[in-house]
Amino acid sequence: MKSILLLTDFSKSATNAIHYAMRFFESETCVFHIMNIHKAGTFISDDLMTSPTQNIYESFTKVPKEKLNAIVEDLKATYKNPNHTFEVSVDFDVFTDAVNQAIKNKAIDYVVMGSNGATGAIEVVFGSNTINVIRQVICKTLVVPKDYTFKPITHFLLPLQFDDVIDTEQLNVINDFTKHYNLKLHVLRVCKNNESTHYVTTDQNILKTYDCNYLVEQDTTFYQAVTNYLKTHTIDMTGLIVHDKSFIKRLFTQSPTIELSKVIKVPLMIFHHEKH
CATH class of the missing domain: 3.40.50.620 (HUPs)
Known part of the structure; x- marks a missing residue:
């Protein structure tokens, strides 16, 4: 069984990369770990005030977890692949630190993420998070261009x-x-x-x-x-x-x-x- 880490910021590019992964790994038995990462500094007091009865972590992760679970339901309905299972997680950390920790803890075989595909500066072409993963994450990483449609690979x-x-x-x-x-x-x-x-x-x-x-x-x-x-x-x-x-x-x-x-x-x- 392969363990695949799918990184998403809920953008069109990230969603496209996730769908590409479903097709690329369709004949494999896989567990897909779909993860959303926020900077630790994004904690703000207004977030805590919205759900005073919940603990801090639950307050921060409620909305992104709901989005991740919606992605999973869509993938299950779209592909109906009995060999694919899904887990979701939200992390607040330095982006590459969160990715490296997930790779270690979940024995990840591949990381999959999107590039925004724009022209201009390198960080705009790939996105700064993609650049940092390429440089600092020691794991096979699949980068899918924005709007790239899957086709059989030969x-x-x-x-x-x-x-x-x-x-x-x-x-x-x-x-x-x-x-x-x-x-x-x-x-x-x-x-x-x-x-x-x-x-x-x-x-x-x-x-x-x-x-x-x-x-x-x-x-x-x-x-x-x-x-x-x-x-x-x-x-x-x-x-x-x-x-x-x-x-x-x-x-x-x-x-x-x-x-x-x-x-x-x-x-x-x-x-x-x-x-x-």
Whole structure:
């Protein structure tokens, strides 16, 4: 049984990501933990005065819990999946602290959340909470673009920056993921021309036992290479490895911010380097 953490702020983007998760994991036995997180500083005296007979926690959580339970009832009625069960929770904490605590306490396998999909600054493209989860939460995380409609997934792209080195253990995790969901793996190596031989040889040695399409792009930015690949290939999901270098810096350095949304036009699966 898989344990999936669904994060929601009750926005359209978050709701869309939850529905995507229902379809993506529809053939799996899962318990979905739907969680709403508030900053601890949002406690205000007016909230307490509305329900003087209730304890503080109940006063703060009543409305969001009602919303979460309404989401669960909608999901049960819409999908009628006997293999899916649901739990709801509300937490008041630093966002990533709440997520990490839930991952530990509930043995979470995947985190699922939405991006708002807007153009402009990185925080606007993804939302600051999404950025912080990508950077600080060590768990496989599925980020679903706003308004993205689920379709059967067959092709999965793993792009590698010019100085990315993947080890066998890490590749096994990714390969297990693609095999489990019957996805064709594409590996895109982006490298500088004078450094291509070493990285390509290393890639070929480690990938020789894996069934994948392998392509090398030279003398271009990581952003541009990924964008071009998405234009010329049918890709249903993109994977990225977060390790010592900032995910955001690696993906968007030298990219025009007005074009950022093109890179995340398909769902994004975040994997973390074991030494992150």
